[in-house]
Amino acid sequence: MEKRVPAQCKSRWSKINEQLCKFVGCFEAASTQRSSGQNDNDILKFANQIYLNDHNTNFTLEHAWRELRHDPKWCPTSGNGQSKIRRKDYGSTQSCSSHFHGGDESILHPEGVKAAKAKRKRKPTDAAKGRREPVY
Structure with missing residues (x-):
């Protein structure tokens, strides 16, 4: 075959x-x-x-x-004027019926690319490093 x-x-x-x-x-x-x-x-x-x-x-x-x-x-689609794009509920196993009947109150969205980059580039605060601001 x-x-x-x-x-x-x-x-x-x-x-x-x-x-x-x-x-x-x-x-x-x-x-x-x-x-x-x-x-x-x-x-x-x-x-x-x-x-x-x-x-x-x-x-x-x-x-x-x-x-x-x-x-x-x-x-x-629910047809309630929202976008036809459905967002996946991460960490849950909801079926189509919960999306159809308005069960999207607790939809978790993945972190976006820009937000993830900003989080990585953010400098730790001075207090977290154990430093104090100079007193003048």
């Missing part, structure tokens, strides 16, 4: 990614039209119908979507 070269994997992933992104849009549209009594399977069926109507083909990568649906890239 031949080994796959990186170009083959990249090509296949780009096809999968394109279809998944289109389906996520259909799933979000179906989710916004959710009525009382509908479960996730009903929404999934409706999303498949929307995908079929929009793209004239069935969505065949449902197994991949089920694996990747909780990945931050494919999490639904």
Whole structure:
């Protein structure tokens, strides 16, 4: 059996990614039209119908979507006017649902490059070195 070269994997992933992104849009549209009594399977069926109507083909990568649906890239956006870029909560394992339902109160941000450089370049205070200011 031949080994796959990186170009083959990249090509296949780009096809999968394109279809998944289109389906996520259909799933979000179906989710916004959710009525009382509908479960996730009903929404999934409706999303498949929307995908079929929009793209004239069935969505065949449902197994991949089920694996990747909780990945931050494919999490639904909250739509509350904030940026669509979600920030990762470092040190915690929050799921997409906590981001979707406004669970971002305790999001920790990594230290920025400029702040880290400034922290390294900061000189220790004279008091920390044990020196005192001269008295005039």
